[in-house]
Amino acid sequence: MLKNLAVAPLLLALSVSPQALAANSAPKAVPITQTVPDAQDVAYPGTMTLDIDASDTMRRAYRVTQVIPVASGAKELILLFPQWLPGNHGPRGPLAELVGVQFFVDGKPVEWKRDRVEVYAFHVMLPAGAKAVTAKFIHTSPLASNEGRVTMTPEMLNLQWEKMSLYPAGHYVRRIKVKPSVTLPQGWTAATALDGMAMSGNRATWAETDYETLVDSPIFAGRYFKKWDLGQKVTLNVVADKPEQLEAKPEQIAAHAALVDEAKLAFGANHFDHYEFLLALSDKIGGIGLEHHRSSENQLEPEAFTDWDKQEWDRNLLPHEYAHSWSGKFRRPARLWTPDYRQPMQGDLLWTYEGQDQFWGLVLAGRSGLQGKDMVLGMLAQWAGGYTQQPGREWRSVEDTGFDPVFASRKAKPYSSLARNEDYYTEGALVWLEIDQILREGTGGKKSIDDFAKAFFGMNPGDYGQIPFEVDEIVTKLNALYPYDWAKLIDTRINQPGQPAPLNGIEKGGYKLVWKEEPNPYAKAAGDFSKTLSLTNSIGLSIDKEGKVTGARWDSPAFNAGIVTGAQIMAVNGVAYDADAMKKAITAAKGEKGTPLDLLVKRGSRFDTLRIEYKDGLRYPWLERVAPGKAPTALDLLFEPKRPGAAAKKAK
Structure with a gap:
């Protein structure tokens, strides 16, 4: 009887005549009138x-x-x-x-x-x-x-x-x-x-x-300021929390001067009348790395100079922002140049703006000595390894991630591995690495990405206006160096979802992606600094020093056990959580006879003991040389300095 009474209102609604429904209010939209003139x-x-x-x-x-x-x-x-x-x-x-x-x-x-x-x-x-x-x-x-x-x-x-x-x-x-x-x-x-x-x-x-120059x-x-002349009318301007943090050694400044030299050699021309690195050594001011045509805004840790060796992992920032004077500022994708700050910017070519710059930032860091070879290879391994574990690749292309900054506003996501973030940066860089290696392979080492850079960036020395471009110009300039189906390569790698991890450039360069039980130099240094434990490539979690889950990979063993972002791991196999205990437990679970991995997890006010089905041990990505002999591989050659005598000095 109660069931029949519940259905009665539904039957009554279905019996309402079309005429009665037509009598409902039905407003019309008020037209939107543009009252602000276009530029x-x-x-x-x-x-x-x-x-x-x-x-x-x-x-x-x-x-x-x-x-x-x-x-x-x-x-x-x-x-x-x-x-x-x-x-x-x-x-x-x-x-x-x-x-x-x-x-x-x-x-x-x-x-x-x-x-x-x-x-x-x-x-x-x-x-x-x-x-x-x-x-x-x-x-x-x-x-x-x-x-x-x-x-x-x-x-x-x-x-x-x-x-x-x-x-x-x-x-x-x-x-x-x-x-x-x-x-x-x-x-x-x-x-x-x-x-x-x-x-x-x-x-x-x-x-x-x-006003454009002002904003740029x-x-x-x-209060505490110091500057250094790096040559070529480039100045390193530094502010710090304390005066002693400004005490840079001559060899540290020399590495920054080498960056300036290597950029000019790579790109063939400078597009500024002077350039100002603006660098804050601070843990009080907000972090930033932002490009401008004749300057860049940068923030590093207060100990960037005074604890130089421990900060190597973070020294890619200035090379990245400096390279933007060419990639993104002088040469800019056509729809990312706008006449004012009202017209929307369109991000379909951000893989050529940020991706190419990410590539050049890494190359210039390696060539200048701001980062050593092991650190550079470690960064490449992190990017490549992450893409082998990313389910979001199945549905979302690299090109589409270029629109992410508009609608996602760079906020944290519940499952970034499925959603994808701004992958046009690092996957774009790996595509440019592949382009370099195809050029080297196809021409027997006679041409490389440096030849493309001079053709693409090297015109009009001293011009610090903007020359917009479309992807067709990239294809044309690449074909002038080495005939190849560049358009198909770019379309496949950038525009099509469901692609395999972008490892071709690494493999053509004489290396391969391998997995080890210890983090590579870059991952270790970055993890030590942030005091986080990255298990993304094993059980699928990243964890802060308190045991709180800061990221969970979609469809990973931990995810499938019910552990997600915001949960806190309280105990590992009955013992209070710490990073070492977690790593030891994952190692002990390895193999068919391994000890099961049981975690006591707090989520809100609820505590659960969850078993993670995982037997593969700790996994961290590395790049390992596979090319025979001791001669530099094509990937090694990419990071060799171009300054006269620098390679010999580096070898010593």
Whole structure:
């Protein structure tokens, strides 16, 4: 009877006539009207002034006064906050941190409204006769990492102009003139790629520039500062938490100078009038590695110089960002170049922007000596080994991961091995490695990726504009070096899901991927630094020092036992968890007669003892030489320095 009563409402609903349903309200959509003009390649009249007070290290607030001239007779000024930030590959302008916004004409406040659709746009109403608008606002820099990246500490700051300025809509940003100035804390020194710096007390001003160049020229400033000339008009500018952390040895600076030399030899031309490495040695300011045409923003650990040997694993950052001056800045995929910071950037060719740069960053690190051969091979092994264990490859192509920064916003994912992340970086690099090895193999060693680099990057010495490209140009330039079905190779490796792990470049280079019970040099150093235990390639977990699971590989033995991210391993085979106990237990479980692996796992308020069915022991990826003889393999030759005499010196 109760069952029949439950069905009655359903029968009643089914009996409602179509006429009755037609009487329901059915609204029509309100058309969206575009009220913000698209950018045009025309000059904006007059020059903006942008004055930022960055002296409040206590509250970490940047106070901004910006004056924007307006055309005669204009009734409205539309100002934009940068949304699509270069190098971020997604719409990441931190609009929520822009507060206290007010606009004035002749000292009197004027009305403004945020655009209903494009919320990064401000419509400012102008009274008759207005000649300029003064904007006043505050950029409230994050105070803690859970609010965003910390950019100011009591010892240093990283000022990024796009986070604390507005620009007029309707113009290419390179056609908008601006005169910038910044008030620094007393006694601090600033470094930037901007030209014409002058100091008056603690206020710095720079020559008039365009808004595109301004956004591409951030500032690092600090209480403790030192710089070194690396040659070729390249400077290493360093700020640190403590003065003693700036004590670099001559050989350490020489390795950075070698990086500058090796890049010029590889690419055939420099595309800057001067270049500024901006480097923070700090564990207080937020981590960063961000490319610009004439500079780069970088953060390394405070002991990068003073504990040089232990930091080798992390020294790929500066080579990566420096190579971006060529790959990503001078040569840029056509749809990743945009006329302003409103037009969306399209990431289908990020494997050529970031992937090629990831490749060159590794090559230049090896050639310059910033990283040794074992470390470089260890990084390659980590990338390649990870892709042999990635179920997400079955459904998602490398090209599609180029859109990940837009919709995933670089947040953590529940199952990244199935979802895939921004794999255009490292898988892109492995594809470029394969391209190099095909060139070497096909030409009997007469041609290599260096020849492609000179053809692709080496034009127009000194030009620091941008030359966009499509993939067809890559195919054409490769075919000029060695005829091959490059288009098919790229389509298969990049555009098609379901591909095997990208090991061809490694194997053609005279090496193979093997598995060992100890981590390779790169994996060991990185794990020791982060105090994490990586078991991704064995039971399928990564675990922090407290036993908390920070990652679980989809369809791995641990996953199938019910262990996922957020769980905490309390005990291993009845003994309190620690990393050594876990590794010993996995080893003891190896083989058919191994001891079962039982874990006491806490998830929320629940405790469970879970058995993991796994018999293959610890597994860490390595690259192992298979080529006969002692002569350098094709992969070895890729990392050989090109500076005259450097190879002989390295051999000694």
